[in-house]
Amino acid sequence: NAGVTQTPKFQVLKTGQSMTLQCAQDMNHEYMSWYRQDPGMGLRLIHYSVGAGITDQGEVPNGYNVSRSTTEDFPLRLLSAAPSQTSVYFCASSSGPGWSNQPQHFGDGTRLSIL
Amino acid sequence: EDQVTQSPEALRLQEGESSSLNCSYTVSGLRGLFWYRQDPGKGPEFLFTLYSAGEEKEKERLKATLTKKESFLHITAPKPEDSATYLCAVQRNFGNEKLTFGTGTRLTIIP
Numbered sequence: 001n002a003g004v005t006q007t008p009k010f011q012v013l014k015t016g017q018s019m020t021l022q023c024a025q026d027m028n029h030e031y032m033s034w035y036r037q038d039p040g041m042g043l044r045l046i047h048y049s050v051g052a053g054i055t056d057q058g059e060v061p062n063g064y065n066v067s068r069s070t071t072e073d074f075p076l077r078l079l080s081a082a083p084s085q086t087s088v089y090f091c092a093s094s095s096g097p098g099w100s101n102q103p104q105h106f107g108d109g110t111r112l113s114i115l
Numbered sequence: 116e117d118q119v120t121q122s123p124e125a126l127r128l129q130e131g132e133s134s135s136l137n138c139s140y141t142v143s144g145l146r147g148l149f150w151y152r153q154d155p156g157k158g159p160e161f162l163f164t165l166y167s168a169g170e171e172k173e174k175e176r177l178k179a180t181l182t183k184k185e186s187f188l189h190i191t192a193p194k195p196e197d198s199a200t201y202l203c204a205v206q207r208n209f210g211n212e213k214l215t216f217g218t219g220t221r222l223t224i225i226p
Contacts, residue, residue: 004158040218041218042119042202042204042215042216042217042218042219043159043202043204043214043216044216045213045214058213059213090158090159092158103149103161103164104159104161104214105161106151106158106159106160107158108156108157108158109156109157109158
């Protein structure tokens with residue numbers, strides 16, 4: 001049972017480039033989310049989805065786009081990379097939305113550097 | 116605005132030396148408080164959820180407690196494999212999806 005799988009593990013981009021961070025889960029969880037983790041700051045929610053076809057913005061959504069066409073996959077797109085988006089990105093899934101207090105299962109992250 | 120403050124930022128203990136990590140929070144209506152463990156280069160791993168003041172939960176050498184203003188993660192007779200960063204997060208009432216995370220306590224257990 002793989003849990004939450006994120007690819008790639010590392011990526012270096014130039015300013016202005018676009019890319020997609022992949023996230024897949026095999027636990028049949030409806031709720032998925034994307035966080036970024038920066039030094040000296042707690043994890044911050046970027047976007048989340050409560051099920052296939054339904055997404056919404058989190059705390060820091062600007063510069064990112066998401067879609068949810070299947071239960072398993074929840075990719076995060078950087079539209080035009082900026083140095084401020086250098087961070088570690090985590091995808092998470094749970095069997096219920098945030099208000100249900102179901103624990104979130106995290107992937108191992110994508111470490112992204114924007115030059 | 117919801118706030119979570121964890122202290123200390125870093126803690127070094129000898130193997131077997133018990134201690135506590137603190138998570139102070141401000142939230143308008145707590146739905147739940149979460150503790151996670153994060154190893155270097157890995158994602159956070161769920162440990163506990165606490166819902167109301169007075170609640171306690173235990174797992175091996177870890178015990179989490181909750182008051183109306185803070186939570187403690189007590190570690191008893193720690194071992195080197197307990198070395199990790201411990202994160203605290205709060206969930207607000209009324210359907211808000213946002214978890215507010217603290218910056219964590221980096222715990223090092225010295226053999």
